[in-house]
Amino acid sequence: MVFIKAFVVLLVVLVVHAKAIDVAQLRRIAAKNNVSCIYVFGDSSVDPGNNNNLMTDLKVNFLPYGKDFYDGRPTGRFTNGRLATDLIADALGHTKAIPAYLDPNLTNAKLVKGISFASGGSGYDDLTAQLSNVISLSKQLEYFREYKARLGRVVGKKRGRKIVTNSVFLLSMGTNDFLQNYYVEPTRSKQFTIDKYQDFLISAMTKYIKVMHAEGATRLAVVGMEPFGCSPLIRALRGTVKCDDEYNNAALSFNSKIKSLMATLGPSLAMKIFYVDIYGLIQDTIQNPKKYGFVETSKGCCGSGLDYGQGCKGLPTCANRSKYVYWDAVHFTEEMYKIISEEALKSLMKTLA
Numbered sequence: 001m002v003f004i005k006a007f008v009v010l011l012v013v014l015v016v017h018a019k020a021i022d023v024a025q026l027r028r029i030a031a032k033n034n035v036s037c038i039y040v041f042g043d044s045s046v047d048p049g050n051n052n053n054l055m056t057d058l059k060v061n062f063l064p065y066g067k068d069f070y071d072g073r074p075t076g077r078f079t080n081g082r083l084a085t086d087l088i089a090d091a092l093g094h095t096k097a098i099p100a101y102l103d104p105n106l107t108n109a110k111l112v113k114g115i116s117f118a119s120g121g122s123g124y125d126d127l128t129a130q131l132s133n134v135i136s137l138s139k140q141l142e143y144f145r146e147y148k149a150r151l152g153r154v155v156g157k158k159r160g161r162k163i164v165t166n167s168v169f170l171l172s173m174g175t176n177d178f179l180q181n182y183y184v185e186p187t188r189s190k191q192f193t194i195d196k197y198q199d200f201l202i203s204a205m206t207k208y209i210k211v212m213h214a215e216g217a218t219r220l221a222v223v224g225m226e227p228f229g230c231s232p233l234i235r236a237l238r239g240t241v242k243c244d245d246e247y248n249n250a251a252l253s254f255n256s257k258i259k260s261l262m263a264t265l266g267p268s269l270a271m272k273i274f275y276v277d278i279y280g281l282i283q284d285t286i287q288n289p290k291k292y293g294f295v296e297t298s299k300g301c302c303g304s305g306l307d308y309g310q311g312c313k314g315l316p317t318c319a320n321r322s323k324y325v326y327w328d329a330v331h332f333t334e335e336m337y338k339i340i341s342e343e344a345l346k347s348l349m350k351t352l353a
Helices: 002-008 023-032 084-092 108-113 126-132 137-155 157-165 175-182 186-191 194-214 232-238 245-269 279-287 334-352
Strands: 038-042 168-172 219-223 272-276
Touching: 023 084, 023 334, 038 084, 038 137, 084 168, 084 334, 108 137, 126 137, 126 175, 137 157, 137 194, 168 194, 175 186, 175 194, 175 245, 186 194, 194 245, 219 334, 245 272, 245 279, 272 334, 279 334
Parallel strands: 038 168, 168 219, 219 272
Antiparallel strands: none
16 A cells, blocks of 8 residues: 555656656556566666676766765766666656665665666676676576565565566676677687577576566566677777677677567566667667767767776766766767666556556
């Protein structure tokens, strides 16, 4: 009852584009479908700070990361402010920022509002996480089982099961499997052609989605691959201002395989699985920045524009972050995540309506 009331209170101004998303309608649809919260699994695109206490270089719990977050404090999010998942949860009326499961300050009160188990540097291939000593998807799901037990102790097992059943699971990863694994390390590239490696990832993805279903998931949002050949880092390494076609084609073909999987796996598991297509959206933003209010698409806001992660630590940033698509040489700004969150919310509304 308390949760339902949260949807009918006076709506506040949210950080989403009013023309793109009708927040009131979104919340009515969510309330009608008893959407309880969001559980997030993935990589740095959705990691709010799980990597902070790991023995890894892939952490950003320092400025200028978090410069535009509440109180201007770094949380471990790989951006200047909030992530798309934070904005989605905010639009639904759950919480303004989804906490990291490994946050030592995670309170029982936050358990029912959504949690992220994501880890920067992770991927569908467990080897990808091992290469950077971060949290693999299999381990993220182990943490989810721990979370369910804790949730049951706090709210009771029956209510805990209901919260999980009525939630939306969100899965966002894949880029690291290619950029940190296949195209860099020799192991997978010797074992597989790029096409066969994609099939290997799809097989792993299938396995993990089935595990999510067994753990109570009934709704799943799968975020497709971005055109990672357009990131400032890749363009700089290739010595061109243009996007890298080889990398982008790999992302496109993998996205096609993901969509085919969703079409068969959803019905077979009796799950509502919906695909969030960000490839075309991001590519259009890079090609037509003024259409979305951006000015700079070829470099990041941090440092020289080609820095990221530890390389950005303590460096100055661009004056107007809202005009940049990329925060660092790899990750997006909060402004770009707003646009991505709207795409996800449109897909959610269409699926639940």
